[in-house]
Amino acid sequence: MKKARARVFSLIGLVILLFLGPLFLENYYLHLAVLVFIYVMLTSSLRAIYISGQLSLGHAAFMAIGAYTSAMLAKHLGWTPWCTMPLGGIAALIGGVLIGFPFSRLRAIYFSMASLFFGMMVTTLVGLAPELTGHYTGLQAIPRLFGFTKVPYYYFFLVVTLLTLLILYRIEHSRIGMTFKSVSQSYLAASSRGINEAGIRILSLGIGTFFAGIAGAGYAHYAGFIAPATFGLMPSIFLVVYLLAGGKGSFAGPIVGAAILYLIPFVMREFQGYAPFFQAGVLVAVIFVIPEGMISLPSQTMSWIGKVREGRRRSYAS
Amino acid sequence: MAAQIAGHLVNVLMTSSIYVLVALGFALVFSVMRIMNFAHGAIYMIGGFVCYNFWVPLGLGPWVSLALTMLIMGLFGLFLEKFCFRPFQRDFEKATVMAIALVIILKTGADLTVGPLAKSMPPLVSGSIRAGGVTFGADRLMVLLIASVLLTALILFIQKTKVGQATLAIAHDPDAASLMGINTNRVSALVCATGCGLAGLAGGLVGSVLVLHVSIADVMLVKIIGVVILAGIGSIGGVWAGGLVMGALDALCPYFLSNVVSDPLGLGLVVLILVIRPQGFFGHEM
Amino acid sequence: MKGIRLFTILASVFVASAVLLQPCLAAETKILKVGTVNGLTGWMAAGEQPTDDGMKLAADWINDTGGITVKGVRYKIQLITEDSKSSPEGMAAACTKLVEKDKVKFILGGVNTVMNIAASAVTEPAKVFRLSNYTCGNPEESGPQFPLTFFSNSNIESMRPQLVYLKETHPEVKRLALSHPGDGAGKWRRAHLEPVAKELGMTVVYSEEWPGETVDFTPVVKKALASNPDAYIFTDGWAYHAGAQIKALRALGFKGAILSTDSEIVSEVLQLTGSEAGEGYFASAWDMMDPNMRPIMKKEVIPRASARLGKLNQWQPWGWNTVWILKQAIESAQSLDPVVVASHLRTMKKVETVFGPATIGGQKTFGIKCTIDAPQAIFIAKAGQSVFVRWNETSVP
Secondary structure: OHHHHHHHHHHHHHHHHHHOHHHHOOHHHHHHHHHHHHHHHHHHHHHHHHOOOOOOOOHHHHHHHHHHHHHHHHHHHOOOHHHHHHHHHHHHHHHHHHHHHHHOOOOHHHHHHHHHHHHHHHHHHHHHOHHHHOHHHOEOOOOOOOOOOOHHHHHHHHHHHHHHHHHHHHHHOOHHHHHHHHHHHOHHHHHHOOOOHHHHHHHHHHHHHHHHHHHHHHHHHHHOOEOHHHHOHHHHHHHHHHHHHHOOOOOOHHHHHHHHHHHHHHHHHHHHHHHHHHHHHHHHHHHHHOOOOHHHHHHHHHHHHHHHHHHHHHHHHO | OHHHHHHHHHHHHHHHHHHHHHHHHHHHHHHHHOOOOOOHHHHHHHHHHHHHHHHOOOOOOHHHHHHHHHHHHHHHHHHHHHHHHHHHOOOHHHHHHHHHHHHHHHHHHHHHHOOOOOEOOOOOOOOEEEEOOEEEEHHHHHHHHHHHHHHHHHHHHHHHOHHHHHHHHHHHOHHHHHHOOOOHHHHHHHHHHHHHHHHHHHHHHHHHHOOEOOOHHHHHHHHHHHHHHHHOOOOOOOHHHHHHHHHHHHHHHHHHOOHHHHHHHHHHHHHHHHHHOOOOOOOOOO | OHHHHHHHHHHHHHHHHHHHHHHHHHOOEEEEEEEEEEOOOOOOHHHHHHHHHHHHHHHHHHHHOOOEEEOOEEEEEEEEEEEOOOOHHHHHHHHHHHHHHOOOOEEEOOOOHHHHHHHHHHHOOOOOEEEEOOEOOOOOOOOOOOOOEEEOOEOOOOHHHHHHHHHHHOOOOOEEEEEEEOOOOHHHHHHHHHHHHHHOOOEEEEEEEEOOOOOOOHHHHHHHHOOOOOEEEEOOOOHHHHHHHHHHHHHOOOOOEEEEOOOOOHHHHHHHHHHHHHOOOEEEEOOOOOOOOOHHHHHHHHHHHHHHHOOOOOOHHHHHHHHHHHHHHHHHHOOOOHHHHHHHHHHOOOEEEOOEEEEEEOHHHHOOOOEEEOOEEEEEEEOOEEEEEEEEOOOOO
């Protein structure tokens, strides 16, 4: 009980600290924070799909769907981004559900492969309407949310990310969430209890893709410019890596994974070309030393210390 | 007309043979170790540059360079299997993260050493063959010949030798295989070494016929995953069919179709296969 | 008594020297921070790494020869180097860091349409002056909506002189095939080239973009050859693509003219194609070691590059130019305000570059003057060597 209360308090403390961010962070760091918020949203929404047993290797494509939908509506039709962003999320949701029908009845690895290729295919579709999408040169002059100061964006993305995390957390710990998890365990057991497996999977996929779309739409109206190159193969793969390295078993895993791994190249700017080695190093360290992911580092350290103490006590006793 | 078709056919066969050479290594590693080696594209690319270094600056000529490349990349494959893959067999997710870490290390290493410059080697054999109004580059035919010989040798090896049979056994059912006394570790090592060696060789061949650049790693990775999916995840024999389809798409679509259509076409086809018949042409249900 | 007298003497000396030394104090050296965004990693690094080196060399040269003087104050250039990672979001991140963290007012660098647009999306709203290395001629990357963005090179500037030379040396050429990478800018390259071709009695019979990740160009080249062109033209400046396509062209038996209206460096292309396949290929570029280059190449660029970097690369002069042009623009405007510098640069009649005196152009094409058109030279591949033909006077209408 005490542990839970301590956790809640530290969480509240963290949130308060985040809200005070602009007081001691200057513009450039507010910008980095916005990007981290977006990637936390993306990785957490990826996890929302993962808990039903589907590892999507094409998640960035749904960020693209949300971004392009919202950007094109706002730029070409003149609608306000406050309207088009939710529409971007819905477009991504629809996309997710539509491919869920054929994909969600596939076994784990086949689903991953299908999502991989689907993800790559989506970005090539800009060629279908080059005037509207800007083709491979990208879509520019997208109406921004707040003009060019960073502070409003910081608060906006902070609030949206917190809301997203709250909603995803509640879903995961509700009955629906239990159903998602049971479906991931066994193909037969769940259906034997009368659960519509494919339907549940599609629901999980839709939830994940919706928030990915929101994140994408937000990004479009923050950066003012999007191009297909930003949403291709490697970004999707990196989201999966953030999830797995952060810790796939816990809700906070993707948050930690996204925040740490995304920031490494920025922190390591001094090392220029060598920066990716640090990323790779962290990944290797995680899978060899902390297989449960970075989120488990504190508890792993505690148990390791405990083992050392136990070992010492035993050797003294004998 | 017939000459035109022959010209297209040679291109299709040459492209397919390169894809099959590289995809086989990937398929073998997956069948035997259940690991998707995402670094395979990078291995192919590095093999190409290794070959370049023997061939041009060190002046060892084509055949010695290709042989050395196969050897070196094969040894690298042994190293990979022992230290990077063996700890994570059967754990798809961890192996994936490991493979991604490998890709990052290999590509960054290539960026820093080879650098961004494109490199190319002179043709294996110079000259061309004119037949019926169409010109065939002799070096392309040579690549096709080399690839065919190697692939035939590999198929014979798998079918006729004990080790080859053991590979197929493990691919079919790893637990039963080890119960039968097959040393899975040794087979895995051999398979990984062969796969990397072939990929490296393919890189060298491509460097001579086309141009090498660090970016070809990603492109090839996507292609061979497509090949393996079309063939059927878990199938080794079907890789030639998958390679043929993929090679045909890549050699013919840019010619007959516009950019807008051919870009998504290959990818869409793979998605379609996965949806309609996930086990591909020859795979079995997993 | 004595104390007061001593004090008065000392005070007078102090005041006198303060007054007399004023000009020297005013000419104290301050720092001008200039950001650079080049693709140090990624697919563009082949040309961009040496460009970045060239920028550093030029900054050293300028600092060694007196720096930039504005209103009597001398400034040393301090380059802040960032990596655009050859991707639009990398470019946006690099520009954002320079603008928000380092608070620079001048940024140098950028090649390729997507990267230019990504950069301007950050620099223009922040009112930062940017001198890019290159424009593809896409009106989306330049124009009145980007008043602070300039381009020290373009692929339009050499189109006319290259086609003129083509006509001179290959009078039988009537049908042109254009090859563009799949970056969406193909239609603009065609739009700029076609009218010039028409004037000279040539028609564009093929103009297609090939997918960005093409490794085997055979099908692409085959398709182009199906239209029976007399000449095959590259328009995008990357030796890697040109080399691969030339190999494919020769393998398919193409006997027509192969050229570029852009600056794929001939020596780099020859390295990929070999002397036989590359024979006769010509581009509008430069060659550092050629005796026909301007004196500054031999006097400053080459010695400095050898001394500081130990190696020469043809893209170093590109980077050098950008820094030099910036210096001239600032000194001519006598201001460090990016808006003032930009509007002043626009009106300059002439700017010195490593390749010779350049003019400012682009009014008709972009609706605003924004390109710096420096001379380029025709180099042709003969017997495995890159041979100088003549200088091209370039201009963007």
